[in-house]
Amino acid sequence: VILSILSMYFLPSDFYVYDIFSILSIFIPIYSAYQEQKVTEAKVTLKAMRKYKEKMIHYNAQNEKMENKIEEMKERTSKLGTLKNTLEELREMESTAIDQLEKSMVCRQELTGLNQITLFAEIVDNIIDILLRVDENQDMLLCEEETDAVIKAIEGINDVDINDEHLRQKIKEYGNSVEGVMRLMNDVFDESP
Numbered sequence: 154v155i156l157s158i159l160s161m162y163f164l165p166s167d168f169y170v171y172d173i174f175s176i177l178s179i180f181i182p183i184y185s186a187y188q189e190q191k192v193t194e195a196k197v198t199l200k201a202m203r204k205y206k207e208k209m210i211h212y213n214a215q216n217e218k219m220e221n222k223i224e225e226m227k228e229r230t231s232k233l234g235t236l237k238n239t240l241e242e243l244r245e246m247e248s249t250a251i252d253q254l255e256k257s258m259v260c261r262q263e264l265t266g267l268n269q270i271t272l273f274a275e276i277v278d279n280i281i282d283i284l285l286r287v288d289e290n291q292d293m294l295l296c297e298e299e300t301d302a303v304i305k306a307i308e309g310i311n312d313v314d315i316n317d318e319h320l321r322q323k324i325k326e327y328g329n330s331v332e333g334v335m336r337l338m339n340d341v342f343d344e345s346p
């Protein structure tokens with residue numbers, strides 16, 4: 154580059170073509186370095202985009218699994234609603250006969266059990282909504298702040314009072330994940346009379 158600059162001054166002024174090529178020879182390496190930098194940046198960007206695409210595919214797969222589980226839970230709760238409607242119809246047909254009174258007592262006992270099941274279904278539905286709302290980064294894992302938010306929100310359902318530390322420990326035992334909390338709820342309801 155230095156030789157090109159010196160030759161421009163020492164050669165006769167008739168060599169304009171040589172002057173132009175000398176000037177170009179100064180800028181071509183700079184332009185080459187610039188282009189090489191852009192190519193490197195493009196490669197890094199492409200690699201990052203591939204990683205993000207893989208993560209998005211993974212997150213979409215997790216979202217699908219959770220949506221399927223939510224649909225499954227909603228189907229279960231809708232079946233409970235159908236049973237409740239059937240028992241309400243039976244209750245309307247009550248008459249004053251002793252046999253019918255005995256039957257209505259049995260139906261009322263079943264209805265009380267179904268009301269508890271319906272209450273459980275509403276609580277499960279609320280907890281699922283809470284879990285999905287609290288998991289802000291949608292990674293289906295619960296950090297400490299998200300776990301605290303879940304516990305506060307659960308206590309807000311029908312003014313339920315729970316042992317925060319015990320629930321926090323159980324959530325950890327079940328893997329600090331949304332799916333783990335759902336398994337925990339299933340185990341709790343299976344143990345309930």
